[in-house]
Amino acid sequence: MDDLIRITFKRAAIACAVVSITAVAVLAYVYFSGTTANIKDSAAIASLRQKLENYPANKTLVERFREVDLQERARFFTKTELLDTGMHICLGFLILALLCFRVYVLLSDKMPEVKKGSAVGYDSVGRHGKDLSLYSSTVTAVVVLFFLVLFSFMGLGRLPWQTKDVVKENTGAKVDLSKEWTGFRGSGGQGISSGVMSSMNWTASPRPTAKNPDDSIFAWKTDLPVKAYSSPIVFEDSIFITGSGEKKLKVLSYSASKGSLNWSSTVMVKTKIEDVEVMLEENGGAGYSSPTPVTDGEYVYAYFATNELVCFDFNGKQKWLKSLGKPENMYGLSSSPVLYEDKIILQVDESGEGKSRIYGVNKKTGEIVWETKRPDGASWGTPIVIDHKGRKELITTGNPWVIAYAPETGKELWKVDCLAGEVSTSAVYDCEKIFVMDVGSQTTVYALTPGDSGDVTKTNIVWKHEEESQAINAPVAVNSKLIIAMKDLVVCHDTASGKILWSHKLEDDFWASPVAASDLVYIPSQKGKVYVFDLDGKAVNTIEIGEKLSASMAFSDSRMYIRSDKRLFCISGESK
Known part of the structure; x- marks a missing residue:
């Protein structure tokens, strides 16, 4: 003892x-x-x-x-x-x-x-x-x-047998994401800017040309250490982008007001980049980082061509990663994640029969809430969520179907058989009709009536129009006008009838989708220009960036953010 x-x-x-x-x-x-x-x-x-x-x-x-x-x-x-x-x-x-x-x-x-x-x-x-x-x-x-x-x-100021009164304070404050640029083509996915910025005057004096540059048009610009076609998103004073380089996938954050780097985080992946075959950007493919991230104001959710969805906090710390299996898509997955309530929605369309899926993922844990098989093959468009007569509908595009799902459960609501070729464009909605496009030697535009159930191909196509050129981006629908940017051509349709209201022939090509702001439309081009038109078709301005523009623009407050293949630019609409 x-x-x-x-x-x-x-x-x-x-x-x-x-x-x-x-x-x-x-x-x-x-x-x-x-x-x-x-x-x-x-x-x-x-x-x-x-x-x-x-x-x-x-x-x-x-x-x-x-x-x-x-x-x-x-x-x-x-x-x-x-x-x-x-x-x-x-x-x-x-x-x-x-x-x-x-x-x-x-x-x-x-x-x-x-x-x-x-x-x-x-x-x-x-x-x-x-x-x-x-x-x-x-x-x-x-x-x-x-x-x-x-x-x-x-x-803690007490003994184990003593209790401590805990008061939980709930302010009920909720961030209004509609005034932020939180995902692909903005918080609603429509390419329309709202909030403070919409009242600003963007029609400044004639901009410098590439031969006579004037950096005073930029509030700031910064070199990017990664490459990708993904677009920037903005929440308050933070810009988030994704990219790849040196066989690594990255998520980066910049100051929206200064352009300085906040942090750069490498994704801790489960699938090695070299194990996933995609066509790189320089070869005409989507690369590994084409999908645009999305944020709920607290976390950033990014999706990559490795078919992996990852969550980061605003300090650059990886919270979780969800792998959805090795993908099969010849150009590389490029559909962007979409935020809906407590879920992240992913459209994963792959080559081969029966492989395409659409997922609802719990944004807090990364676990799959629902999963629905899709009849379409490989496609590259991003879904949108609309509110049609009080019913939420998740609109997807593919070959050949335009399909609406219930975003809460993934249940199919209705579908239309109309698209052909390589479908890379997203749908847009003007509160009455949905507009979709396919990609072939010439683009065909369809106006559809949402709602109903089942196969509504014979009843819900309002009008269609075969264009003179090819579009691989998404259109923008604003003030009863549908504006489309195609190779060498910008055209505007009346949303009710499909009639062409105006058009401009340009010796340029457009991969990025147009954005509407303050009754103006901004269209970035492959030749490094941003063409600015008013809604009546008048050419208002041409902003010379001088570098290839494949990513869609972001707007927040009184500023526009433009990503080239090399740099990130900020142009302020505030008077100096």
Whole structure:
């Protein structure tokens, strides 16, 4: 029994010392990382305060400030509790270690250890050594665990048997994503800008040409370390893009106001890039990073041609990754993820019969909520969610079907057999009709009536029109006009009848989709120009960028963001 006590105190002293040293290391890490020591020093709070000074009447900004302020306070007090708890654990176990060691020394002086080879007592110790070790380890573990719990609760200001009233504050504040550019072609996927920016005047004086550049038109520009056709998205003062390079997939964040890099994170993938065959950008394919990311204002969700969906927080930390299997798509997957309530929707159309799918993925965990087989082969369009007469419909395009699903469950609602060729365009909706296009030697445009159920091919095609050229991007529908950018041609249709209202022949090609803002339409081109037309067809401006433009533009507040194959540009509509 005496040996058991002595050995237990020795091991307890060692265990307490180890816990105390570990607590010191954790304390140092917590203290020098994360939240600032003073809430007033928070960069997020300072940024929002500055915005409020400029836009004091912006209710969304006020609510966002309150929400961020609460989040920063929660982080601050959580850190304070961790430091208090860690301090109690550190000091408590240090004192325990010293006490246990002192008792061990005193017992050792009174009861000398029986050494191997001694004439008396060694055989007895040897027979019972294993039992002593087991008993001693058990007692030590129980004691250490008890004091660990005790000191932890002391750090929280209460004992284990005491309760603490917890008050959860819910402000009810909700970020209005409709005023942000949160996904492919904006928050609604329609290529129409809204909010503060829509009231700004973008018709500045004639822009410089490529031969006579003038960088004063740019609020900033920055070189990009990655390449891709994906478009930038914007939430408040953060721009997010994706790209690939050096056999790595990346998600990057830039400051929307300054153009400086916030962070660059490499995706921890399950599928190696070299194991997925896609046609690269320089060879006319979509590459590995053609899909545009989407954000809910808290996390960023990015999808890649490896058929993997990944979630990052706003600090660049990867939260989860969902692999949907090795894909088969000759050009590379390019359909962008779409945010709907608590789900991320993915249209994954592949080559080969029966391989295409559409998924609803839980945005918090990455788990598949629903999965529906699609009858179409490989396609590259991004779905949109519309509200037609009170019913939510998820509209997809493919060859040959335009199919509507219930976004909550993935159940098929209705379908129209009308598209042919390589379908790379997304649908648009003008509150009455859906407009879709196919891609062949010449593009055919269809106006469809949504709603109903089943195969409505014979009843729901309102009009169709065969164009003079080929379009691989999406159109924009605004103010009863449907505007399409094709190779060497921009054309505008009346949405009700399909009649051509105006057109312009241009010696240029368009891969990026047009955007409508402030009764103007912006169309980026392969020759590095942004053509600007009003809705009546008048050529208002031509912005010379001088670099190939394949990504669609992003708009936020009074600024437009343009991604070329080399750089990211910001042009401000604010008066100087």
